[in-house]
Amino acid sequence: MHSFQTADSVLFNAVYVAGGQESVDTLKASKEPIYFVDEAYNHFKAIGVGKEGAEILTKAGIGSIEPAGGIVAVSEKNGVAAFIEAIAKHRHWTRA
Numbered sequence: 250m251h252s253f254q255t256a257d258s259v260l261f262n263a264v265y266v267a268g269g270q271e272s273v274d275t276l277k278a279s280k281e282p283i284y285f286v287d288e289a290y291n292h293f294k295a296i297g298v299g300k301e302g303a304e305i306l307t308k309a310g311i312g313s314i315e316p317a318g319g320i321v322a323v324s325e326k327n328g329v330a331a332f333i334e335a336i337a338k339h340r341h342w343t344r345a
């Protein structure tokens with residue numbers, strides 16, 4: 250099993266940042282998860298976020314959730330299919 254502590258984000262096709270305020274607060278307190286997400290973003294990878302997980306994007310300096318750019322807000326009601334579609338595209342060059 251890998252995480253931001255044991256591998257670089259470039260080794261993965263996509264990154265998902267789960268929600269849960271306590272977990273997100275813990276992640277925000279460390280620079281490694283912020284760097285992990287920023288690195289995935291800069292390599293044009295798909296990024297999915299749960300409700301509170303969007304705070305990690307903000308902390309990494311990623312301004313907005315934009316499905317066209319491969320950044321998808323994933324919830325029980327929507328987003329899962331959009332995130333899978335974003336992963337299937339592999340890279341999201343529109344960010345350049």
